[in-house]
Amino acid sequence: MPRPLPHRLLAEYLGSLLLAALVIGSGIAAQRLSPDDVGLQLLENAAATAVGLYAIILVFGPVSGGHFNPAVSIADAVFGGLAWRDVPAYALAQVLGCVTGAVLANVMFEASPVSISTTQRATLAHGVSEVVATVGLLLVIFALVRSGRAALAPSAVGAYIGAAYFFTSSTSFANPAITVGRVFSDTFAGIAPSSVPVYVTAQLVGIAVAIPLLRLLYPTQTTAENAAPVTEGQVR
Amino acid sequence: MPRPLPHRLLAEYLGSLLLAALVIGSGIAAQRLSPDDVGLQLLENAAATAVGLYAIILVFGPVSGGHFNPAVSIADAVFGGLAWRDVPAYALAQVLGCVTGAVLANVMFEASPVSISTTQRATLAHGVSEVVATVGLLLVIFALVRSGRAALAPSAVGAYIGAAYFFTSSTSFANPAITVGRVFSDTFAGIAPSSVPVYVTAQLVGIAVAIPLLRLLYPTQTTAENAAPVTEGQVR
Amino acid sequence: MPRPLPHRLLAEYLGSLLLAALVIGSGIAAQRLSPDDVGLQLLENAAATAVGLYAIILVFGPVSGGHFNPAVSIADAVFGGLAWRDVPAYALAQVLGCVTGAVLANVMFEASPVSISTTQRATLAHGVSEVVATVGLLLVIFALVRSGRAALAPSAVGAYIGAAYFFTSSTSFANPAITVGRVFSDTFAGIAPSSVPVYVTAQLVGIAVAIPLLRLLYPTQTTAENAAPVTEGQVR
């Protein structure tokens, strides 16, 4: 049975806060310290995000599920995990956490506590990228969950996001809450408010694509208890 | 007993699609964002590929085996895993997936959806490299499978390929399907059609070298159920 | 029952020595070999620290707990792990180890065996960063310990510290012993003696913030024996 809702919301808030501080903070450091090569900046940002995300999911996963992402919470509700009535509270905690984390990142790097990003990202290619990025993220998480391998989710999600920063042109936000949070820092990882609708719409499309794929690939739910060890990432 | 063939082919198609989008997309990003250092481009490309491959194999492994590679499917059939009659369908799904992924990568980065690569790679040194890369890949996968440690294949394959991008001069395609897919993007990871036969031939030679080595090193098949934990990567 | 105190102190001393040699030595190498890009220096320093820390905790963890950090030893005592009477000896061994490791790093790189750092780091932003860094570190360690997942601490701590080098402006010392040790090398990772009080005070504040959060998130102690596998980094 799940932990009391307030505890879970605190976990989602704190985890989302740390996630946004991680993503935005490492972006600021990369931008300032490697001014001559944007690819190197993205490598530093991606590497920090990948390994940091692994640690953050480990911290909060057993309390709230470690979503930090309304797209994950919605998909979890669709598959019968999170109760639908808890989804709005989860999403609110996630957005508030990401906004707070953006402010914290700004403060840690002596920038103005709040600055609205001016980075325009609303292109068709970025929209396609966000659909792909979100589908991939949900496949990673729920393929593991639905086959009794949820213990691998922290490392798999960190690894996937680290890769997706590079293989999509949008640098793979794949998360409506962090998309909103990134508005509040006019730095490397920021996004202009006017570009948010394109990103969030694409992420919602990603959910709609991922759900039926997961139902097809993993038709039945397997719990860790009855999963054979051989099913964990087996080659055949 | 294996999943129905159509499900497995869908998994191979989608996994190969994501693999090609990963390899080619991160190559485009690296080439554009780090224009001054080819080594840094390759580092970004290799790091993204390594961690992304780990995630993709985790997603599709339990459904189809997570091959995404005709060389792996052939070796699996040789060792009595995949049924020989399923190999052509696997290979077709893999090639189609890789071509689709190349197109998707081009679209995500606002390049022409299809462009034929002009990167000549047909040299003797590259051919030797592809033999070595393919032998190594098959040793990694089937040493694990044949000793009851298949659960480690996702991380081991990702790690191996990340290393092989650097320690071979061919950047280690080691996969006939991705070799064909890379023809369709005239970017960092591309390969000119005229170089494909050299690469694919070398990969087939790699299969022929790896099979007897694996039979010698791991003469008997061990399943996860009867493998002692101590045999997992033990030092002695 | 724990190992004899002298054995544990030797482990803390040696582990702290290797930790300081790792942090400072890789900083010297990065500074010398990548003179044109401070971000690249930090990437090299962070990557080496992350993976090296994973190995060092594995080596000494079963003997002494693998703290190498008075903040961790204090928090462990608060939660009823380490006996309070052993905390001063642990802290002394950790500080001595870190100072010795600084000297060793200097010697390995043909620098003067002891040089006092002149790098001023005492700013409010750095202080805030050290609070955040320390809270995060303690959350990572004790969330795992209190939920029966301590076996994941070596990889989680390495990953977290690697990320925190980038997402905080202080480069995340998060450890009073290494803060003192870094005084003794006037190189990339050094800190001027006058900046030490700000860092150590912030780290103590971090302990005070982390303890009640951990009590709230993980109210009961779970041992590995009665932890269900599904609780390890589960998504729900």
Added chain:
Amino acid sequence: MPRPLPHRLLAEYLGSLLLAALVIGSGIAAQRLSPDDVGLQLLENAAATAVGLYAIILVFGPVSGGHFNPAVSIADAVFGGLAWRDVPAYALAQVLGCVTGAVLANVMFEASPVSISTTQRATLAHGVSEVVATVGLLLVIFALVRSGRAALAPSAVGAYIGAAYFFTSSTSFANPAITVGRVFSDTFAGIAPSSVPVYVTAQLVGIAVAIPLLRLLYPTQTTAENAAPVTEGQVR
């Protein structure tokens, strides 16, 4: 009971061959592709070595122990693992494998198949570094082996070596066989023949230092079967 000696020697030969091809090949790629920054070259070399070593140990570990290193074989014999009578054959297979791997790396990169390195490395600081590097490597391996955690050795050794490339000035050869093998490639990872005695002597000193430390830290041998899960990298 161990596998027949010829099978084990084949595994040691092939693993050492791949190790040398990995270390030297990735060094050549790094040197050619990132000509402007030696630190970046070392980062590429270290990252490839770390993840590649993980994969190679996984492949050959269950057959021969996956030493690829006379220092490891000697220490294993001291602790009662490998039979003393097998040590010379292991060392010979390792040296031959590393030399073959050097030639293979040269061929893969269209260099002369054999070239004698002219990189002078014989300094006191490098000697100290090799002692430290070897002690650390043996602590990592045998702390795990002696506490029933040998399954973690592949990732721990890869991680440790990746870190040690940066935190020692000698770039951490820590292996007499690879030291000899690196003589045969006048490229990034090479070592002049006249510097070999300093390195190998330092590595032997490292063995002499590590053995008593390990006996003190891990007085009794624990097998995987009777090791409590909580002892794997536990924090307390």
